[in-house]
Amino acid sequence: MSAPATAPARDTADERLAHRSHLRRLLGRPELGAVVGAVAVFVFFSTVADSFLQASSLSTVLYASSTIGIMAVPVALLMIGGEFDLSAGVMVTSAALVSSMFSYQMTANVWVGAGVSLLTMLAIGFFNGFVLTRTKLPSFIITLATFLMLTGLNLGFTKLISGTVSTKTIGDMEGFESARAVFASHLTIGGVDLQVTILWWLGLVALATWVLLRTRAGNWIFAVGGNSDAARAVGVPVKGTKIGLYMAVAFCAWVSGQHLLMSYDVVQSGEGVGNELLYIIAAVIGGCLMTGGYGSAIGSAVGAFIFGMTSKGIVYAQWDPDWFKFFLGAMLLLATLLNAWVRKRAEATK
Amino acid sequence: MSAVLAAVLGASLAGCSATGGKRAEERAAKAAQGRAAVDTPRWTFAMVTHSGDGDTFWDIVQSGAKQAAAKDNIKFLYAHDVEGNKQAQNVQAMIDQKVDGLIVTLAKPDAMKDVIAKAKKAGIPVITVNSGSEKSKEFGALTHIGQDEVIAGEAVGEQLNERGRKKAVCVLHEQGNVGHEQRCEGVKKSFKGELQNLYVEGTNMPNVQSSIEAKLQSDKDIDAVVTLGAPFAPTAVKAAEQAGSKAEVDTFDLNAKVAEALQSGKLGFAVDQDPYLQGYEAVDLLWLYRYNRDMLGGGRPVLTGPQIVTKDDAKILADFTKRGTR
Numbered sequence: 001m002s003a004p005a006t007a008p009a010r011d012t013a014d015e016r017l018a019h020r021s022h023l024r025r026l027l028g029r030p031e032l033g034a035v036v037g038a039v040a041v042f043v044f045f046s047t048v049a050d051s052f053l054q055a056s057s058l059s060t061v062l063y064a065s066s067t068i069g070i071m072a073v074p075v076a077l078l079m080i081g082g083e084f085d086l087s088a089g090v091m092v093t094s095a096a097l098v099s100s101m102f103s104y105q106m107t108a109n110v111w112v113g114a115g116v117s118l119l120t121m122l123a124i125g126f127f128n129g130f131v132l133t134r135t136k137l138p139s140f141i142i143t144l145a146t147f148l149m150l151t152g153l154n155l156g157f158t159k160l161i162s163g164t165v166s167t168k169t170i171g172d173m174e175g176f177e178s179a180r181a182v183f184a185s186h187l188t189i190g191g192v193d194l195q196v197t198i199l200w201w202l203g204l205v206a207l208a209t210w211v212l213l214r215t216r217a218g219n220w221i222f223a224v225g226g227n228s229d230a231a232r233a234v235g236v237p238v239k240g241t242k243i244g245l246y247m248a249v250a251f252c253a254w255v256s257g258q259h260l261l262m263s264y265d266v267v268q269s270g271e272g273v274g275n276e277l278l279y280i281i282a283a284v285i286g287g288c289l290m291t292g293g294y295g296s297a298i299g300s301a302v303g304a305f306i307f308g309m310t311s312k313g314i315v316y317a318q319w320d321p322d323w324f325k326f327f328l329g330a331m332l333l334l335a336t337l338l339n340a341w342v343r344k345r346a347e348a349t350k
Numbered sequence: 351m352s353a354v355l356a357a358v359l360g361a362s363l364a365g366c367s368a369t370g371g372k373r374a375e376e377r378a379a380k381a382a383q384g385r386a387a388v389d390t391p392r393w394t395f396a397m398v399t400h401s402g403d404g405d406t407f408w409d410i411v412q413s414g415a416k417q418a419a420a421k422d423n424i425k426f427l428y429a430h431d432v433e434g435n436k437q438a439q440n441v442q443a444m445i446d447q448k449v450d451g452l453i454v455t456l457a458k459p460d461a462m463k464d465v466i467a468k469a470k471k472a473g474i475p476v477i478t479v480n481s482g483s484e485k486s487k488e489f490g491a492l493t494h495i496g497q498d499e500v501i502a503g504e505a506v507g508e509q510l511n512e513r514g515r516k517k518a519v520c521v522l523h524e525q526g527n528v529g530h531e532q533r534c535e536g537v538k539k540s541f542k543g544e545l546q547n548l549y550v551e552g553t554n555m556p557n558v559q560s561s562i563e564a565k566l567q568s569d570k571d572i573d574a575v576v577t578l579g580a581p582f583a584p585t586a587v588k589a590a591e592q593a594g595s596k597a598e599v600d601t602f603d604l605n606a607k608v609a610e611a612l613q614s615g616k617l618g619f620a621v622d623q624d625p626y627l628q629g630y631e632a633v634d635l636l637w638l639y640r641y642n643r644d645m646l647g648g649g650r651p652v653l654t655g656p657q658i659v660t661k662d663d664a665k666i667l668a669d670f671t672k673r674g675t676r
Binding site for chain 2: 051054057060063064067164165166169265266270271272275315316318320322325
């Protein structure tokens with residue numbers, strides 16, 4: 001109880017100028033809880049699954065993480081900005097379908113199809129953001145509507161154009177090889193086979209982190225998610241920021257979609273449903289708040305990594321896959337609780 | 351003494367049900383349980399399918415596979431995912447574990463191509479089951495065990511002709527499933543009457559029922575409803591009753607309820623692809639291959655169906671469906 005002696009001195013100092021130690025700054029990071037969780041999951045599966053620690057197994061885990069992680073990055077940014085996107089999962093399938101069908105039907109170079117797909121996706125992202133900021137309806141409603149519409153369009157268009165529920169092969173078309181090199185190639189580093197999506201993932205995480213922490217747009221995202229009225233009052237372009245975030249989701253959906261298309265060269269039109277939740281789960285495990293204004297891109301990557309480790313770890317541990325969803329749910333709950341606890345501790349010691 | 355014992359036992363059993371329940375299930379399980387009949391090394395075989403969560407069909411496949419695994423001294427692993435790329439990741443995870451044999455489904459063949467090549471490169475023999483007979487050989491699998499969906503559909507169409515049906519509805523419960531489309535295509539091929547496709551949301555049973563009801567109400571001429579999965583047949587029967595339609599309900603695949611409905615005449619016929627056999631044969635053939643380099647059918651697809659099951663067969667099969675092996 002030595003508080004009375006020190007209290008007056010603290011009052012006179014400006015708390016914004018107070019020096020924070022490295023440790024405390026680390027404790028304040030949103031992804032800290034997730035990192036602790038990831039280490040725990042890693043150690044856990046390393047001990048229960050013999051083959052988990054092999055280099056080839058880790059590369060499989062990283063690949064599984066990257067396919068979720070590429071989308072978790074923009075979804076995390078969007079959540080920091082205070083919104084959701086339920087159409088993100090199906091949009092990946094749409095992106096692949098548009099590319100594939102445009103190239104095939106027009107007998108165009110695969111890159112032309114990819115370009116058309118990019119424009120289409122950005123338009124859908126713009127649509128989401130524009131309708132949201134115009135109508136001021138909750139993002140839950142707007143993107144749920146987009147989700148349903150895209151699900152229907154994916155099936156409807158594919159059946160209409162291809163006659164079946166999957167697209168025709170574009171593997172023998174011009175530009176396919178180079179597109180595959182960009183979106184779906186493998187790199188062999190030290191005898192370990194790594195999918196190129198891992199690079200895309202790390203690149204996107206780095207880019208998003210830079211934007212969030214070092215640019216004005218990053219400040220805008222935090223401000224919009226924290227309190228959009230206050231943000232508007234100090235001159236933050238709220239509408240533009242939100243539309244931009246939805247277009248970022250659309251861009252990453254395009255990247256993911258191209259990966260799906262280039263690695264298998266045929267796309268099934270019914271896929272992608274339910275993945276939007278996985279992206280949100282990754283972002284939440286990684287420390288994003290459901291209420292917006294708080295979170296990080298690195299956190300989303302850690303969240304995706306936890307997801308990849310859990311989903312493949314169960315296979316390596318040779319467990320009954322029926323329990324997978326349970327583990328995922330438990331993991332989500334634990335990670336979120338851990339996050340909340342770590343954050344409370346960090347705020348208390350500020 | 352023995353009389354007292356009998357009386358006590360009788361009294362303690364008085365509160366129990368003589369039929370059904372957990373005990374009947376355990377008895378059946380015990381009867382179906384096997385012991386290793388061979389002394390080959392304990393190899394590990396993995397099966398990776400495109401099944402969704404909690405699908406009864408794949409439970410039967412697994413029970414066949416486990417039965418053969420028990421007999422052949424095999425450690426059996428199972429993983430599944432509806433999405434092509436995640437299924438492929440699961441196969442990769444099995445390769446990483448250096449399993450001694452792989453059983454995969456090719457519902458989304460293009461997603462599986464690369465990873466099967468990898469398994470081959472790693473020296474792991476692969477057998478495909480259920481779907482994908484046309485791609486199996488091309489991808490380098492030893493053989494394919496399953497039903498040709500188009501042929502199964504044709505069998506249904508012929509049966510409908512035999513029963514004098516004129517207008518039928520093919521109920522697809524999973525939009526976007528290639529195998530389902532092929533089944534309806536097959537029916538269309540051989541059926542002399544008119545066939546319409548009806549898409550329903552398979553994960554939502556009330557929706558399935560109301561959709562079929564609406565369809566039957568809107569077209570009174572429909573005299574046959576074909577469902578593509580056993581769980582949907584009883585629902586279709588209910589829908590037909592609700593709609594006051596005289597349409598006969600027929601179905602692909604078999605389960606306990608379908609066998610029962612066949613016996614009571616609520617269902618016309620079922621076309622069975624014998625999922626138990628698909629699991630059992632796949633494990634057994636992999637064992638034969640490792641043990642003796644045998645391969646059935648010279649690598650050509652081994653068909654497990656279609657078998658038409660009607661009222662006459664249903665009586666015998668009812669017991670087998672109850673224990674989950676048919």
